[in-house]
Amino acid sequence: MKTLETAPLNNSKSEVEILQEKLLASETEIARVNVILSQTQEQLAWLLRQIFGKKSEKVVSDVSSNQLMFEGFATDSPVSPIKPDPEPKPRRRPVRDGNDSIKLPPDLPVKTTIIDIPEEDKFCAETGLPLKKIGEEITLKLAHTPGSYYIQEIIRPKYANPHKEDAGILCAELPSTIFPKCRADDSLLADVLVKKFADHLPLYRISEILSRENIGISRKLLSQWVMHCGFALTPLYNEMVKKVLSSGNIFVDESPINVQVPGGVQKGYMWVIVGGNEANPPYRIYDFAEDRCHAHIFKILNSYTGVLHSDKYRAVRHEVA
Secondary structure (H helix, E strand, O other): OHHHHHHHHHHHHHHHHHHHHHHHHHHHHHHHHHHHHHHHHHHHHHHHHHHHEOOOOOEOOOOOOOOOOOOOOOOOOOOOOOOOOOOOOOOOOOOOOOHHHEEOOOOOOEEEEEOOOOHHHHEOOOOOOEOEEEEEEEEEEEEEEOOEEEEEEEEEEEEEOOOOHHHOEEEOOOOOOOOOOOOEOHHHHHHHHHHHHHOOOOHHHHHHHHHOOOOEEOHHHHHHHHHHHHHHOHHHHHHHHHHHHHOOOEEEEEEEEEEEEOOEEEEEEEEEEEEOOOOOOOEEEEEEEOOOOOHHHHHHHHOOOOHHHOHHHHHHHHHHO
């Protein structure tokens, strides 16, 4: 009987141990499944943000009705169409006439010049009746005289025939100038060129000198004036080249200079050609080259007359080459 009573007890203990092992295994499996479920929920949330979210990664509900929907990704709120992006506003083109770049003091002196038409032109050629003055054309330019600046005011009376409205308006022409529509007088342009090239002052310092006189002119506008003056003086440059080529003295020199380029500095070369019939040749021509190729200098000289083909210039060509 003792054997029969102890056998079920041993079997009962064995079953309890088995159940405990199964319970421990179940808890481990549940923990693993919870980890996988948490990871899956994070991935699902990320996928929803990528499909329906904005760039700020915020989940939105204004999804288009044509949006491709996947099972399980439906949103609770009603679907509304996506608003189209507003059209970009057209860029405002900057005003490049330079009129707003000049600021003048109110107490700047004014010198007035009246340019009128001849007296014989103040009468109608057909009827002989006098023309009627209907107004004035006023032009203001900033001018320079050594030591001071002033406003050059040019007044041009306008005349019309009161009996012939279609005859037009008669007015005197403006004096010849480098830039007819520029607010700077030729005297001021000459002063800027002298300061830059003779006195070796950069444009920003010239702008500062003008600001001490309460005259505001930007460096950009000064640079535009210098460029336009260079183009306007091209005929004078060509005439100087002809003077040099027609003389018996020609001297050529090459000077290396540093040139600023994007990312650093590279070496360039300035060719200087001096010539003239006087003992001290008065004409000097400057030409910039990016390298030391001698074709640059002969391109300048050969672009004019065929004087270099004569015997007296072959020695110069050989010496430079």
